[in-house]
Amino acid sequence: MELEGKVAVVTGSAKGIGKAIAELFARQGATVAIVDRAGAEDTARALRVEGLDAQGFGIDITDMEAVYSTVDTIVREWGHIDILVNNAGIIARGSLLDLDQRQWLRVMDVNVNGNFYFCKSVIPHMMRQKSGCILNISSIAGKMGDITASPVYGTSKGAINTLTKSLARQLAEHGIRVNGIAPHAIETDMSAEWSEEKRRAVVDAIPLKRMGKAEEVAEAALFLVSERASFITGEILNINGGYLMD
Numbered sequence: 440m441e442l443e444g445k446v447a448v449v450t451g452s453a454k455g456i457g458k459a460i461a462e463l464f465a466r467q468g469a470t471v472a473i474v475d476r477a478g479a480e481d482t483a484r485a486l487r488v489e490g491l492d493a494q495g496f497g498i499d500i501t502d503m504e505a506v507y508s509t510v511d512t513i514v515r516e517w518g519h520i521d522i523l524v525n526n527a528g529i530i531a532r533g534s535l536l537d538l539d540q541r542q543w544l545r546v547m548d549v550n551v552n553g554n555f556y557f558c559k560s561v562i563p564h565m566m567r568q569k570s571g572c573i574l575n576i577s578s579i580a581g582k583m584g585d586i587t588a589s590p591v592y593g594t595s596k597g598a599i600n601t602l603t604k605s606l607a608r609q610l611a612e613h614g615i616r617v618n619g620i621a622p623h624a625i626e627t628d629m630s631a632e633w634s635e636e637k638r639r640a641v642v643d644a645i646p647l648k649r650m651g652k653a654e655e656v657a658e659a660a661l662f663l664v665s666e667r668a669s670f671i672t673g674e675i676l677n678i679n680g681g682y683l684m685d
């Protein structure tokens with residue numbers, strides 16, 4: 440098992456990509472904190488029923504105090520945090536002109552600020568232990584701009600890509616690696632709201648001619664936080680069936 444003895448915090452892991460990552464990490468021996476605004480403890484309980492080690496933390500990641508106290512609790516109970524996966528994210532639809540200030544601020548708050556709160560509270564612990572891995576779940580939209588989503592979504596993911604590279608540069612000397620994943624067209628609730636017409640157009644444009652699975656993102660996440668990726672930092676890995684090759 441690749442993550443035996445490790446403690447992993449995965450945000451937005453009650454469902455979708457985050458849940459697949461949390462499950463795979465737990466199966467690889469990690470103790471996993473399932474952080475989500477809804478359903479965190481239900482998902483953790485289902486993992487415990489399988490004999491895996493997980494606990495739910497029902498918080499909204501935009502609540503800075505709640506993030507800090509969650510991280511404090513995890514370190515107090517489990518002693519350390521080795522892996523942080525900033526996965527929780529939301530999307531907005533429509534053009535910039537359709538977007539009001541409240542929606543703009545909410546997307547930036549969840550996709551950027553929540554990530555910042557977790558990094559800020561976890562990094563001191565990783566620096567003390569001189570090791571750690573941070574993995575930020577970005578999006579293809581952060582690399583090439585939004586195709587059909589609202590421009591605020593790609594803007595928030597572009598910020599995450601830059602944060603990933605900045606932290607990778609600044610934390611390398613402390614033994615901390617920071618990477619990202621830029622998925623596209625993964626079967627989750629986020630893509631379930633697409634019309635049939637949009638889904639056909641998206642799949643048509645993908646060289647592998649299908650949608651991706653959350654479990655396929657989880658496999659890449661496991662690789663990036665494992666010792667197998669020990670010389671990789673500042674990378675933002677495409678998982679998109681070949682749609683964007685950069």
Ligand SMILES: NC(=O)c1ccc[n+]([C@@H]2O[C@H](COP(=O)([O-])OP(=O)(O)OC[C@H]3O[C@@H](n4cnc5c(N)ncnc54)[C@H](O)[C@@H]3O)[C@@H](O)[C@H]2O)c1
Pocket residue numbers: 450451452453454455456457474475476477498499500501526527528529549553576577578579621622623624625626627628629630
């Ligand atoms: N599905 C895709 O095709 C796709 C493509 C590119 C990027 N992504 C990114 O992958 C990540 C996961 O997406 P998904 O498709 O699994 O989405 P999802 O909607 O299925 O799951 C997102 C999870 O995050 C949680 N969450 C959202 N806001 C939160 C908050 N403020 N506090 C705590 N938890 C919160 C939700 O409750 C949910 O459990 C997101 O960052 C998303 O932007 C997804």
